[in-house]
Amino acid sequence: MNSEIELKQLKKEIEELKQQFATLKGQDKTQIPTYRYSQIRDDSVKKVI
Amino acid sequence: MIFDNWFNNDICLTEEIVNYLQQLIEQNGNLIEDYNEEDLKIYYITPLLNKINFLLKDKEIRGFYELPMTYKTSQFILNGTCDFVVSKGLVESKKPYFFIQEFKRHEEYGNPRPQLLAELITAVELNDWKFIKGAYITGGHWHFAILEKLERHKYQYFISQNFDSTKIEDLKAIYKNLLFVKNEILVMVDT
Numbered sequence: 001m002n003s004e005i006e007l008k009q010l011k012k013e014i015e016e017l018k019q020q021f022a023t024l025k026g027q028d029k030t031q032i033p034t035y036r037y038s039q040i041r042d043d044s045v046k047k048v049i
Numbered sequence: 050m051i052f053d054n055w056f057n058n059d060i061c062l063t064e065e066i067v068n069y070l071q072q073l074i075e076q077n078g079n080l081i082e083d084y085n086e087e088d089l090k091i092y093y094i095t096p097l098l099n100k101i102n103f104l105l106k107d108k109e110i111r112g113f114y115e116l117p118m119t120y121k122t123s124q125f126i127l128n129g130t131c132d133f134v135v136s137k138g139l140v141e142s143k144k145p146y147f148f149i150q151e152f153k154r155h156e157e158y159g160n161p162r163p164q165l166l167a168e169l170i171t172a173v174e175l176n177d178w179k180f181i182k183g184a185y186i187t188g189g190h191w192h193f194a195i196l197e198k199l200e201r202h203k204y205q206y207f208i209s210q211n212f213d214s215t216k217i218e219d220l221k222a223i224y225k226n227l228l229f230v231k232n233e234i235l236v237m238v239d240t
Contacts, residue, residue, distance in 0.1 A: 032121075032123070032124065032125060032126055033124075033125050033126070034125070034126040034127075034128065035125065035126070035127050035128075035167060036128060036129040037118075037127065037128070037129035037130070037131065037150075037164045037167050037168055038129050038130070038164060039129075040127075040163045040164055040167045041160070041163055042160070042162070042163050044163065045163040045166050045167055047125075048125055048127070048167070048170065048202075
């Protein structure tokens with residue numbers, strides 16, 4: 001039980017660190033949506049257009 | 050029709066070119082739908098593009114394969130690599146003129162149309178142009194595209210009818226359309 005909670009907490013902290021790192025690098029995906037050409041779909045193009 | 054000027058060109062193909070195209074079909078025709086994207090590129094698309102010859106050293110123009118390109122605005126970022134781009138520059142791409150996007154059979158995001166459109170948006174913005182042309186390929190099928198910038202972050206696009214490159218008349222039309230693009234680029238470079 002304790003290890004489950006610890007794992008959950010650890011994952012949360014990792015996500016927060018990833019977010020902070022992305023912000024520092026200017027790649028904060030929550031601020032600006034980023035689309036890769038190879039993965040973009042029609043609905044994403046329509047959002048951009 | 051927006052494609053009229055492009056498709057109703059008066060380019061005449063020599064007998065040598067027609068024979069070359071016919072041979073390309075004979076060699077690959079019944080295999081095209083089974084080719085993976087690398088096979089298709091190496092056996093069918095690249096020979097066609099090489100015959101057009103987008104490598105013009107004196108004009109400093111060439112085709113770039115797998116070209117990385119990014120367009121960043123305050124609202125979105127588009128990035129990734131483009132399959133094929135005819136561009137100003139020999140060592141590095143300086144001004145992209147024309148794009149070709151190929152279908153990726155093994156990828157989840159296989160539809161080449163939105164990929165091409167995203168690339169055209171990037172290019173039209175980087176060049177500060179109103180119009181830009183491209184094409185996308187699914188197996189033996191080619192579609193040409195024109196993107197028009199209407200205003201800031203507003204675009205519209207036009208997709209041509211299908212050209213079946215396994216049929217000689219369609220392949221001749223594809224060849225002429227690509228040659229038209231090459232000639233148009235040459236005029237742009239000279240002015």
